[in-house]
Amino acid sequence: DIQMTQSPSSLSASVGDRVTITCRASQGISNYLAWFQQIPGKAPKSLIYAASSLHSGVPSRFSGSASGTEFTLTISGLQPEDFATYYCQQYTSYPITFGQGTRLEIK
Amino acid sequence: EVQLVESGGGLVQPGGSLTLSCAASGFTFSSYVMSWVRQAPGEGLEWVSSVSSGGGSTYYADSVKGRFTISRDDSKNTLFLQMNSLRAEDTAVYYCAKDLVRNYGSNVVDYWGQGTLVTVSS
Numbered sequence: 001d002i003q004m005t006q007s008p009s010s011l012s013a014s015v016g017d018r019v020t021i022t023c024r025a026s027q028g029i030s031n032y033l034a035w036f037q038q039i040p041g042k043a044p045k046s047l048i049y050a051a052s053s054l055h056s057g058v059p060s061r062f063s064g065s066a067s068g069t070e071f072t073l074t075i076s077g078l079q080p081e082d083f084a085t086y087y088c089q090q091y092t093s094y095p096i097t098f099g100q101g102t103r104l105e106i107k
Numbered sequence: 108e109v110q111l112v113e114s115g116g117g118l119v120q121p122g123g124s125l126t127l128s129c130a131a132s133g134f135t136f137s138s139y140v141m142s143w144v145r146q147a148p149g150e151g152l153e154w155v156s157s158v159s160s161g162g163g164s165t166y167y168a169d170s171v172k173g174r175f176t177i178s179r180d181d182s183k184n185t186l187f188l189q190m191n192s193l194r195a196e197d198t199a200v201y202y203c204a205k206d207l208v209r210n211y212g213s214n215v216v217d218y219w220g221q222g223t224l225v226t227v228s229s
Contacts, residue, residue, distance in 0.1 A: 034215060036152070043202055043222055044144075044152065049215040055207075056217075087152055091214035094166045096142075096154040 002026050002090050006099035012107040018076045021102045023088035025069040032092035035064055035073045038101075039084045047086075048073065080106075109133040109218045111203045116223030123193050123227070129186040129203030129220055137161070137181035140212030143188050145199035146222075155201070156188065160210055171197075193227045200224050 003026035013019050023033065031051040036044040046055045051066040061076045075082055083106050088099040115127040129141070142157040156177040157166045165177050176189040186203055203220040206212045 032214075036216075038152075043219040045219070046215075046217050049207065049213075049217075089152070089154075094157070095168050096157075096214060098152045098154070101151045 001095055002029060002093070002097050004088055004090055004097050004099040006086075006088055006102050008102060009100065010103040010105065012105045013078055014107045015078050015080060017078045018074065019078060019104065021073045021086055021088075021104075023071045023073070023099050025071070025090055028069055029090045029092040031066055032090055033064075033066065033071045034089045034091060035062075036087045036089065037082075037084045038087065044087065075104075078104075109205065111205060111218060111220035113201065113203050113220045113223040116201065116225045118226045118228065119193055120229050121194060121227055124189070124191045125193065125225060126190065127188040127201055127203075127223060127225070131184045131186065131203075131205070134205070135209070136179075136184040138209045140206035140208075140214070141179060141186045142204045142206070142216065143177060143186075144202045144204055144216075144219075145197075146202070147196070147199045150199075153199075157214070158186070159212060190225070193225075195227050198225060198227045 005024045007022050033051045035048040038044045048064040052064040063074045085101045085103045110132045112130045119125050143155040158177045174192045178187045200222040202222045204216040205218040207215040207217040
């Protein structure tokens with residue numbers, strides 16, 4: 001199975017900050033990488049697929065990039081509603097696997 | 108508007124069975140790969156199973172293979188997850204998820220249901 005490792009596990013930031021979350025795959029997955037946002041008690045929300053393509057309706061302050069087996073999610077200009085847990089996911093092959101999550105908290 | 112509404116969760120004893128349903132609307136259900144993803148209390152997301160459009164191909168996580176069965180009824184726009192031989196570690200919120208791409212699918216999830224809680228305990 002392909003292992004997905006996110007870092008950091010948690011981070012604190014302020015409204016208006018720029019933050020970056022990293023996800024590393026244990027082997028090559030091309031660009032078959034997605035990002036999700038989850039607010040406590042709510043269902044996940046799809047943000048990004050194919051490493052850098054935004055789903056419809058996702059604000060442009062969210063962006064994704066890839067370099068080899070390392071992927072990043074960047075949020076530019078944090079808004080209060082962005083404080084949540086973020087998960088990466090590889091979907092190049094079954095079993096589909098997720099990272100362990102990164103909790104973004106308000107400083 | 109795409110809507111996915113799960114039902115069927117509840118409390119079940121270890122070794123018991125339960126069937127989850129996901130009622131879909133707002134899109135051509137039969138044309139899309141559908142999946143189940145679960146989340147144990149306080150834990151991360153875990154992919155459980157997927158079924159192709161048409162239902163001819165199914166895929167399972169090793170943790171549920173041989174115990175869970177995914178199926179779909181395209182005439183009723185409904186996805187199912189039959190869960191047998193349930194264990195305490197199956198306790199989780201189960202989410203229904205829709206694929207982004209019609210027909211052949213992409214394994215990209217674009218919409219999620221609100222989830223249904225399954226608790227396995229004596």
